[in-house]
Structures are given as structure tokens and as C-alpha cells.
Amino acid sequence: MSQREQVSRIQTYFPKSIALILVFVMLLTACFTGSAAAASSSSDLIIVNKKTNKLAYYSDGKLVKIFPVATGKTKSLTPEGSFKMVVKIKNRPYYKEKIPGGDPANPLGDRWLGLEVNDTYGTTYAIHGNNNESSIGKYVSAGCIRMHNDDIHWLYPKIAKNTRVIITTSGLEMAAIAEKNGYRLGSTMIAGAFVKGGEKLPVKNSFLLEDSRVYIPLSESVKLLGGSLMQEAGTGALIITIGKKTAVHKPLSTKAKVNGKTVEMLASKSVDGRLYIPLGSLTPLFGLPFTWNAKEGAVKL
Incomplete structure (x- = not known):
């Protein structure tokens, strides 16, 4: 439900004086929540290096952890550039083959971090789990970045929306890639x-x-x-x-x-x-x- 729809319902079902208070509280909460999310994501960075099929997670200017990943079958399938992580979904269904979310056969695993790529707004490209652990480290996907399920379970709660994700093919070390993209290392x-x-x-x-x-x-x-x-x-x-x-x-x-x-x-x-x-x-x-x-x-x- 959009914020406008929430305001309309409050005005319909509550007296005017109470509605004004509720609307004010709702807007104030949204403001602070949005600020907190922006603040937390601004200090974080994810780098995916397709040359090594490794994902690095940085927070507060420090390298926290490096994970193995799987990327596209061909170089062009996994897009390169700087993107925002805009969607977080648990147990996303695999619509193509009508596999429910959370099903062990779901090739998306049970965690989805959607990326805003070419106006897809997190619906097409993502960092997600898998249903074939042996595929990690290989070039096998249709474009997404796969992780071991245990790894994405660890990463998922730590990543806020709007966290920047750099996808590249590079012979540089992760720290050099971070600095090249303007991330200040501590x-x-x-x-x-x-x-x-x-x-x-x-x-x-x-x-x-x-x-x-x-x-x-x-x-x-x-x-x-x-x-x-x-x-x-x-x-x-x-x-x-x-x-x-x-x-x-x-x-x-x-x-x-x-x-x-x-x-x-x-x-x-x-x-x-x-x-x-x-x-x-x-x-x-x-x-x-x-x-x-x-x-x-x-x-x-």
C-alpha cells in the first residue's frame, strides 16, 4: 500500500483530530526510517569481480568478508557497472517454472537482493541463493549472481536497501576496485x-x-x-x-x-x-x- 493510500484510510476511519496525529507520526517514522537506511547503506559496498567470481562486502571502509559466487554463462549476461540494491525478498517464487518460494527446488534459493539495472528495479537481476551448491564459482547463470545459501543467509540481514553494488571484470585487488570507484577505505x-x-x-x-x-x-x-x-x-x-x-x-x-x-x-x-x-x-x-x-x-x- 502506498503512503498516499495509508493517509486516505486514516482520514476515512478516524476523527479529524486523531487522523492528523496519526498521519504526523506515520510521516515522521517514515522520515527517520528512510534516513537510517540511507545512512547505513552509504557506508557499505558490495563488489562482484567476474574475473575471479568473488564477491567482497565492505562496511565502514573495511573489508568484512569475501565470498565465492557464480555469474553469467557468457560475459554479457551479468551486467557490469554501478547499481543499487533496491529489493530484499525472502522466499521469492521462481515464476518461470511456477516453483514456490522456499521450495528446495527453487533455483533462486530463499534470499533475493534485487539490483536496479536498466529500469528493472530489482525484478530481473539479483544476488541470490541457489538449488545447486556445486555451481558456485562457475559461469552458469542467466545473469544473476548466485551465492552459497549459508553465505547469503549471513549477508542478507546486513545489507540495507540502496547499498551500492559494483560489478566488474578486473585483474585488480578488491581494495583497488573499491578505491577506483570512489569508496574510501579505512x-x-x-x-x-x-x-x-x-x-x-x-x-x-x-x-x-x-x-x-x-x-x-x-x-x-x-x-x-x-x-x-x-x-x-x-x-x-x-x-x-x-x-x-x-x-x-x-x-x-x-x-x-x-x-x-x-x-x-x-x-x-x-x-x-x-x-x-x-x-x-x-x-x-x-x-x-x-x-x-x-x-x-x-x-x-
Whole structure:
């Protein structure tokens, strides 16, 4: 029922004074509900990368979770672009074959997040469940994005209407796709490790990802890399030695002295009482070349 129809019924069945109050309350509630939905959806983003058949869910600038999905049989079937999720339906029937909503044979599963694509307003293209779990990860659909049923059950209640959905075919990492589409990334913590001489050395305290940069916990990293760390008396600066290089760095500053020579660097950061330095500083400060494997969260030295 439309808002106009609701107002008409209230005016018909209630005295004028009461009707005015009810209409005011209804409009006020709608206003606040709409504002809350808009606010919640503006901080969320869904990315579907058809190249990898993965769906990423971001909230408040942070990557929350990545899921496997299935997309169109051909590249053109699943449309690409920026769309809004405008419809949420539980137990949607599969009208084409007259299969009721919630039926195990329903190829749409029991959750439907409809996308506004080419004026279809959420009725044609969607992120939804499935009746064939083995299809996930493949190119098999008529255009929709399929998820494992457990995955969409997890995602469905977290997504507000008007959440933006980016569908693309890209070789970029999810974070780079988000930034390319104007989504501001915040910070997030990920499990990390160093790979030295072919040996993987897990880091107990997570790496920090912020604005597409990686920061590593200083004290633990120095220890894993066979170095030493001590505090300079009177100044609070840290004296860090790895191999033949010694860097003197005052926490949170943008400079360090390496073997007596000043070197510019990105500022170190304090996270939960621990000092983190930019991963990129390993080379200018300690002469350590490295490669970063974002997929594995590993620094190969």
C-alpha cells in the first residue's frame, strides 16, 4: 500500500483530530526510517569481480568478508557497472517454472537482493541463493549472481536497501576496485607472515591495512628478521638494527636516521599500544628488498 493510500484510510476511519496525529507520526517514522537506511547503506559496498567470481562486502571502509559466487554463462549476461540494491525478498517464487518460494527446488534459493539495472528495479537481476551448491564459482547463470545459501543467509540481514553494488571484470585487488570507484577505505587488520629463505614466519600480531598501505608490527617484525631493538635514553627514540643497518626513529614521526643519515618515511602508527611501521620502509631503512603478496598476506624477502 502506498503512503498516499495509508493517509486516505486514516482520514476515512478516524476523527479529524486523531487522523492528523496519526498521519504526523506515520510521516515522521517514515522520515527517520528512510534516513537510517540511507545512512547505513552509504557506508557499505558490495563488489562482484567476474574475473575471479568473488564477491567482497565492505562496511565502514573495511573489508568484512569475501565470498565465492557464480555469474553469467557468457560475459554479457551479468551486467557490469554501478547499481543499487533496491529489493530484499525472502522466499521469492521462481515464476518461470511456477516453483514456490522456499521450495528446495527453487533455483533462486530463499534470499533475493534485487539490483536496479536498466529500469528493472530489482525484478530481473539479483544476488541470490541457489538449488545447486556445486555451481558456485562457475559461469552458469542467466545473469544473476548466485551465492552459497549459508553465505547469503549471513549477508542478507546486513545489507540495507540502496547499498551500492559494483560489478566488474578486473585483474585488480578488491581494495583497488573499491578505491577506483570512489569508496574510501579505512583500516583493517589481517593475518600476516614473512617468507625468509623459503621459510614462512607467521606474525602473531596482525598486519594493518590502511589507505591501501601495509603496516607491520615493529617489535615482532624486527625479532623475526633477526634484528634488535632498544630505546635511546632521554629521547624516547628507538634504535633498530637489522643486518648492517641501524635506524634511529622517534615513534609516530616521518623521519629516521640510518647509519647517521636522515631518511624520509611514512609516519609510523600506534595500534593498541604497539608501534607499526610502513612495510615500504624496510628497503630505505634496512636495505631489505621484498615483494608483497596481498592474497596470502605475506612479505617475501
